[in-house]
Amino acid sequence: MLLIFDCDGVLVDSEPLACQVDAEILTALGLPYTPQDIARQFVGKSMRDMIARIEADHGCALPADFAERINGALFTKFETDLKPIAGVSEAIRSLPHPRCVASSSAPERIALSLRVTDLANLFENVFSATQVARGKPAPDLFLFAAEQMGTSPRNCLVIEDSPAGVQGALSAGMRVIGFTGGGHCGPDHAEKLRQAGASVVIARMADLSATVRAFA
Structure with missing residues (x-):
């Protein structure tokens, strides 16, 4: 069985930092967002999809260097503030x-x-949504990872913190464990993951081993 881990919100507690940076830069551009807005609308989505959604919602084009601005501010913050789950x-x-x-x-x-x-x-390998045509909730990234790792989708177990990720994994024919231990997860997050299709949701990494064994 191949274990496929999401990164942000599953391995590292990055979402609160990322949501803060995104909100600050968008607000400075005249598009007011709060970190909570970012978390609700874009957690689990790629930068490409976030930009497309914002431009469609506001009927404007973001600056050509928008992603570069976000990454510059975020990477600086990660170097000093990022912690593992x-x-x-x-x-x-x-x-x-x-x-x-x-x-x-x-x-x-x-x-x-x-x-x-x-x-x-x-980890044996790392895969990014930039390597596929469609990001989560499409199944492309998960199918690509399984193919590259030489494993059938039905023999993959995904650990995800976002509804988009849960939906993508299920669409790929994989099983999913939902995770709610990230700093961005509110009291209703477990229910959101269940509604997306996660049959099992855990809040602590201490419960991961026993949960994985139950799927084996």
């Missing part, structure tokens, strides 16, 4: 299965996230 390293090390990362983020952001939290050496 509590207990994630121990939980992953306890699992004997092959594993990889499949994230909506760009490769540079994923690499930085795993480096500063000392998680990079725990």
Whole structure:
């Protein structure tokens, strides 16, 4: 069985930092967003999809260097403030299965996230939504990861924190564990993941090993 981990909100507690940066830069551009707005609308989505949605909603084009501005501010913050999800390293090390990362983020952001939290050496491969035509909730990224890892989708188990990610994994024919231990997850987040199709939802990485064994 192949374990496929999302990165933001599953491996690293990055979503509160990212939502704050996104909201600040958009508001400075005259498009007022709060971090809560960003979390509600865009967590789990790629930068490409976020930009397309904002431009469609507001009927305007964002600056050509918008993604560069976001990444510059965010990467600086990650270097000093980013932390791993509590207990994630121990939980992953306890699992004997092959594993990889499949994230909506760009490769540079994923690499930085795993480096500063000392998680990079725990995964055989890392895949980004920039490598496929459609990001989550489409199944493309998960199917690409399974193909590259030489595993049938039905033998994959995905750990996801976003409804879009849960939907994408299920559309790929994979099983899913929902995770609500990230700092962006409110009291209703578990229900959102269940509504998206997650049959099991956990709030602590300490519960991951037993939950994975139940799927084996």
